[in-house]
Amino acid sequence: MKKLVNAPRAVVPEMLEGFVALAPGQALLEGETVVVRADVPAALGARKVAVLSGGGSGHEPAHAGYVGTGMLHAAVAGDVFTSPSADAVLAAIRAVAGTAGALLIVKNYTGDRLNFGLAAELARAEGITTEVVVVADDVALLATVEPARRRGIAGVVLVHKVAGAAAAAGASLAEVAREAAEAAAALGSMGVALGPCTVPAAGRPGFTLGDGEVELGLGIHGEQGVSRVAMQPADALVDTLLSAIVEDRKVGRGDRVALMVNGLGGTPPMELAIVTRRALAFLAERGVTVERAWQGTFLSALEMPGCSLTLLKVDDARLARLDAPTEAPAWPGRGQVVTRRQVVPARSALPTVQGHPKPQPEMAQVRAAALAVADAWDAAEARLTELDSRAGDGDLGLSLARGAAAIRALPERAWATPSGALTELGQALRRNIGGSSGPFYATALLRAARYLASKPVDAAGWAKAFEMGVEAVSELGGARPGDRTMVDALHPAAATLVRAVKEGRTLGEAWAEATRAAEQGAEATTGMSPRLGRASYLGERAKGIPDAGAVAVVIWMKALGGIGG
The missing domain is CATH 3.40.50.10440 (Dihydroxyacetone kinase; domain 1)
Incomplete structure (x- = not known):
């Protein structure tokens, strides 16, 4: 007892x-x-x-x-x-x-x-x-x-x-x-x-129920x-x-x-x-x-x-x-009943992307990459749930599975331009992924979309957009490398991607290097003491378990591996 x-x-x-x-x-x-x-x-x-x-x-x-x-x-x-x-x-x-x-x-x-x-x-x-x-x-x-x-x-x-x-x-x-x-x-x-x-003096339940x-x-x-x-x-x-x-x-x-x-x-x-x-x-x-x-x-x-x-x-x-009025501390008040439930219509302040009649040539590849991420999230649901349950609240696998469904549900018009696609992806994930992951991914995608809307969409443009998205995640959550979060995978990946593109690698080659850097960063979280998020409540007890958010980054980065051709 x-x-x-x-x-x-x-x-x-x-x-x-x-x-x-x-x-x-x-x-x-x-x-x-x-x-x-x-x-x-x-x-x-x-x-x-x-x-x-x-x-x-x-x-x-x-x-x-x-x-x-x-x-x-x-x-x-x-x-x-x-x-x-x-x-x-x-x-x-x-x-x-x-x-x-x-x-x-x-x-x-x-x-x-x-x-x-x-x-x-x-x-x-x-x-x-x-x-x-x-x-x-x-x-x-x-x-x-x-x-x-x-x-x-x-x-x-x-x-x-x-x-x-x-x-x-x-x-x-x-x-x-x-x-x-x-x-x-x-x-x-x-x-x-x-x-x-359980009565305190008895010390055991009064009956048992299956x-x-x-x-x-x-x-x-x-x-x-x-x-x-x-x-x-x-x-x-x-x-x-x-x-x-x-x-x-x-x-x-x-x-x-x-x-x-x-x-x-x-x-x-x-x-x-x-x-x-x-x-x-x-x-x-x-x-x-x-x-x-x-x-x-x-x-x-x-x-x-x-x-x-x-x-x-x-x-x-x-x-x-x-x-009648009373000052009894436990009386809950007059108990007024709402006779007709009021529902206020919701209005979106963010316009949807209308797209273009003729999608840009590279968009078929972008869409295929996004659908590959959806498949990867579905396949990893059980693994991510287990990891998140050991050092978090256990909802990451289900949340990303909902995100996968949202990606598949995007209409044809969402895949016309890189900027438009990233905007639609951000909005979809914002609405469908619960917990902290939804805001993080949405913020990163929206920040990257704004950058690509006014810049050339080449290898350097994709790399810079990725870097800006990672910066947005860090700004939003306050995480830095070493805090045992998804940033421990994202930060080295972004730095590696930008460097490799500057050195003349193709986008596909640079992305492969960035993915390896993310994998190493995620693995390093196994020995870190968490300083942010729910895992921080566990302190040293979280050691020995990689951060689920960082592992999820590796999963979708591997799925995106063919984006550069």
Whole structure:
């Protein structure tokens, strides 16, 4: 187990100290793992209805993240996945409740119900009017478990918001409890896990999943779900979750809902956004109006990868509660939904090359050379991917394969003049090669094209154009020979090409010498410590592996070997 903790027993108090240190509106309750609002009036009669929640830790930002004006007055944290004690809940009630009373919002787990319920009884015995609302929003067991016995999961956050807004508006305890209970009854949630989580005290995952498996309908404590199925595309999983929710909650055409897309702790925003996209489309296809939607991690299960979806039926009154202001640090805002996706038309500032009716004589050879480069890149894809994976991000092979396809797709008119062909090649590679290679190759080709547009296209012209392209690469990336980049192959190749042409070699002979110089430069990168690019993060560990970008230069230079005839 690898976790950024000091000791399992210190996890909860140290976590709460860290949260409160960045939340000016919060305070710690002395002697307890309880977070309270810092602005609670001292006079009991001046206090509005207090709204409290909590449960085991490991669900962050729930519940401490929702303590603040307009939401919770206090959050009680137990050990990881363990209900807090009744004494801790009672201490929280005493700290924030006044004559208006307190409402406890409890997720439907046995430990939480027992301890919060007992604390409510103890508070009543002390004269503090206290009500309890239980949230049981998990629809995963819809066919086997009656609604009142279901688990409480991420939907509880929306109940916090509704109840907190009602209390802030001055509603009575009975009114706040009624709105919270009605919201809880209108909720439906279901989750899917792509893997387990590890409780710090246990030190091992709560269950195991195969590489091709997911767990449907899991709880939020690392417990297994209702079924284990094969991994599916995100859209299919979203459809499964929402189908269960809309069936159970009887959500249909004409209904208005709020949607919550909740990450379980190990799911990146990229994946949650893909889930949100499909969830909105699924509901739109069924005539359901999504009035508000939120996407993020609102109630997690430690580092579990996966998500849950929640639907809450809304009307104008409930929507006003969701929209009411709050200073709770973890509340994501109003959740406005874009009803019509805006797509701004793209315009190119660079005109395409129109070409000439009669291509210049040498262009057939130039085109053949370019197509030879495309073939060489395709053939080297696996090799370049392997090299780049060992000292980079592994995308070079695929990127150059895309560049090869772009070269082949160039229209006939692109091959009329050397300058025009280089311009079209630069634009095509710019658009199709990802990472750093695309900008480098595009810049080099465009710089060379500008030079050839006004100079004789002879051996000296090609050599100078190549040299200028190499200079452009070095200027753009800041690399110099010895930095362990593609420049280590390009620089000696350019110098050799210009020298050999000046000495009277044919372009073909000069190119062969330049290619050998590039090969030697690429081989030399094997012993270099990288100073630029992703490989620089590896330092000395990159030694022994030639730079993939430099190797790619050798590959296309060899492919171009016949350009001079």
